Amino acid sequence: MDGSPPSYALPPDFLKGNLSKLERLILAQNELKIIDESIFKRLPSLKYLDLSDNPFVCDCSNADFISWVVNNTQVFVADAFQYKCSYPLSQKDQLLLSFNVQSCWESVSFNCFITSSSLVLVTLLSSFIYRFLRWQLVYSYYLLRAFLYDGRKRRQGCAHVYDAFVSYNVHVQEWVYHRLVPELEEQQGWKLCLHHRDFEPGKAILENITDAIYSSRNTLCVISRRYLQSEWCSQEIQMASFRLFDEQKDVLILLFLEEILSAELSPFYRMRKLVKSRTYLSWTQTRSHRGLFWERVQQALESGNDPTETHDLLTANV
Known part of the structure; x- marks a missing residue:
């Protein structure tokens, strides 16, 4: 990414109208970088889509769109295998559909594993602390409080x-x-x-x-x-x-x-x-x-x- 705000395929109010019979959608030569494929899924009659000559981003933010282009059987995406990446610079001029989306799913799976494992460990640790150490923690808190309390009283000369x-x-x-x-x-x-x-x-x-x-x-x-x-x-x-x-x-x-x-x-x-x-x-x-x-x-x-x-x-x- 070049640091500029991402541009999406369609304006937010695009689907407010009745587009249930829309069959052809041409959005060539725009500044679309990240595509939200869920919009196309809400166009039941869409048969033809042209997104050529857009500065696509080749990273995981477009993984769902790339997967949709490859796997959907209803919509013909014109020249899809010719779409090129513009961002990041390391991927410039690479083919969009050649981006390895599998790495994104692995990353998500790994993050989910780490998150779920952390939650399990926190739950087990919390249960252990509550069962065996809760009194020690409460006691430590009041011990510290007692230390501060006594120091304050001595400073005040009470x-x-x-x-x-x-x-x-x-x-x-x-x-x-x-x-x-x-x-x-x-x-x-x-x-x-x-x-x-x-x-x-x-x-x-x-x-x-x-x-x-x-x-x-x-x-x-x-x-x-x-x-x-x-x-x-x-x-x-x-x-x-x-x-x-x-x-x-x-x-x-x-x-x-x-x-x-x-x-x-x-x-x-x-x-x-x-x-x-x-x-x-x-x-x-x-x-x-x-x-x-x-x-x-x-x-x-x-x-x-x-x-x-x-x-x-x-x-x-x-």
Whole structure:
């Protein structure tokens, strides 16, 4: 092509009239470069067609027309085997009907194959991601959002709203409501963030979790076997762990309600790493030392540091 707009066989309003009985059509010596053969198919009585001395383009844009000229048995195309190419310059003066239209169909077939294969791969990949990785992607999004959220809050110098966000499973909520909350809020005067009370209605759960963790000075994880099996609790402790590593200060307090072996923590590699490298609060080992247990919780909330690493009845190591 020479860059000029293509010219077609007939003007757009050519077929508006009643041409059902048209038998002869002569369009010789025009500036027709690309021919739309479908127009001729709509002329049922056409018997003779003359398109000689037109500057045809020899590429795939005329492939359908070339195929129609060769294969149609109704219309006689005058001197068709003498039509010559004018464009592109590499094909100049070559015979129009000698152009290899098969290469166009192969190209179309190859493109269709590539397109359909890509669609299949995208569908399979999307299905795989949705089935196995959707939570990881959602979690990554909120993790990034949490990072940006915390950075903005630090730049603004905003104070934390809560002293601690309490991460717990619903199966231990009675212990949280009747032991933890009365002791920490009513007796010690801390302000806690709890799912059932402080999450904003209508907001996405992960968004509520992000806001709760980054609006609190600490995250207090009440860990049980049911906690380890909860998807949401896993998201909470991993996000709190990210904040711990990001801020390079202790904002995570681990409170174990049950004796849990190291092997049971294996799927939760982040928490296992934390537990193996720090001292944690153990409720089961303080049956006769409840006052000391709550005192150590208070110390952790006051200082933001780990409770003193001792090996008495209050603390234990994995």
